[in-house]
Amino acid sequence: MSFLGELWDFLKERKKFWLLPIIVMMVLFGGLLVLSQGSAVAPFIYTVF
């Protein structure tokens, strides 16, 4: 739960509340991806991530 609090504080600090619906959608979508695959392997161009 502290994670959600910190995420909220972050959005407040950065004044980026408009990111919230996108985060929710992406988390849901990303969650599906996590569930649908066995392992998470970092891509090779990892500077970008």
Next chain:
Amino acid sequence: MRILGLSAFYHDSAAALVEDGVVTAAAQEERFTRRKHDSGFPIHAIEYCLEAAGTDLGGIDHVVFYDKPFLKFERLLETYLAFAPRGFASFRVAMPVWLREKLFQKDLLGKKLVALAPDFDVKGQLLFAEHHLSHAASAFFPSPFEEAVVLTMDGVGEWTTTSVAIGRGKDLEVVKEIHFPHSLGLLYSAITYYTGFRVNSGEYKVMGLAPYGEPKYARTLLDNVIDLKPDGSFRLDQAYFEYCTGLRMTSRKFHDLFGRPPRRPDRDPLEPFHMDMAASVQAVTEEAMLRLARALAAEYGIPNLCLAGGVALNCVGNGRVLRDGAFENLWIQPAAGDAGGALGAALAAAHLHLETPRRVTPGKDAMRGSYLGPAFGQTDIEARLTAAGARFRVLDETATIDATARALADGKAVGWMQGRMEFGPRALGGRSILGDPRSPTMQKTLNLKVKYRESFRPFAPSVRREDVAEWFELDADSPYMLLVAGVRAERRREMTPEEEALFGIDKLNVPRSDIPAVTHVDYSARIQTVRADTHPRYHALLTRFKELTGCPVLVNTSFNVRGEPIVCTPEDAFRCFMGTELDMLVAGDCLLLKEDQDPALGRDYKSAFALD
């Protein structure tokens, strides 16, 4: 006040310890785990730092992480949004990694630290510094300057790819930034990928390849790919790249512009085209660095410049910035890459957050020669070597230096393990392989029999600081091998047109100077100057070698084979010694000759490490 800085989870994990504003210990995790560019939680590096300070995590006031994961996640989301739906391929690979792990870095760090010290207060003691502030702090606070302009350039941190900060005393303020996706580091990485080398580790190979080519495509890059302004600021046309949306660096449009697809490292040979591409991106990078330096010198009127970030490891560019003279003085953080972020994060917390006063010694930086890693006492070395089955003689210090210098003068390749291990990517005489630079065959021997690496890559010289101007076109300190300068004209030998036309080891093997083993094809050398007060034993070896041969220069390359992290312990050194064709190993006062060793202890070392 003790502060522990950490970098982890991307590449080059490291830990660094700052006590009352003074850097006392730092090491990269890869040296302990023996996995190159290890990105895991740096538990071994942390344990080493705590041991060096004679404490445990309970004795640490703050732990500082070198970047801000939420900010990075914000950049990732906004980038995907800006390019949607094109970035789906990248999104589906990146998101699971983030949702499982990276987004929860604070929790993860907290758990690891609490496991080390149950009463560690995550909320109060764990701090986060921005990536480029960490780089800037690592460049300014250990520098010998009271006041300086600080320029950081790398691939990307959270949003920032290039930043300018002004440092005064214990204060450091970021005044300008260039943001992702416009990045000099990523441009260089894109060409690294395009020429068939590995992103994030092959960039220095591109730099080494550049002198073989002509910058034929620099104009094409400047006219199409990068819009470089007179003040050095720049924008990249994203139509030529795919790093925002895909899993490749360059796009089809980029390949069409230059008329061919990326080189496949395992199938396609290196051709003059790739050398010309390397020369071109090097020329563009140097031009950007020069313009930035000139504009900043004119704008702020401060004579001192500090550099950090991965691009500051471009020692050819650094050498040009110094020779250009826009700034009178230049200081570069030796661990300019992400490992150095650990050090910068700790220093930023010390001076900016906790307001610890900063002590500056004019003319002398606070990096202790970058000898910040583990050291092993003579008794310990003897015990460890004996346990490993080594046969050795123990000499006194003078005899050790004399025997080593004589072996070097006889053309032997020597493994040299002395004192504390270096922090940063370069071996500086603590964990080095040494050779005679006058020998026309030394380069070939080291490349093919000892290091097992690509034939086109040159070696670097160590030279006594007091002798540097007699051998090279440089009369300044370059203790960290981060400046490139030419070999002096009177020591050069002109190449014939037939020799000019050669490539790779053939061209490199043509003697071009009195010290051919360290002279690149364009007569340049990546110089390390050695002072008696920073590394007395290495300086004494150079002095003895000069007495024997008249030459105060040695070939100095890192003590490892291709793909292996630099050795850390006497056991690592012995394994590398036995697995390669090194003739002699000098660890502390222990002297090992290859012919004395049990051949059964040798093993196939060449294929023991994945190639980088």
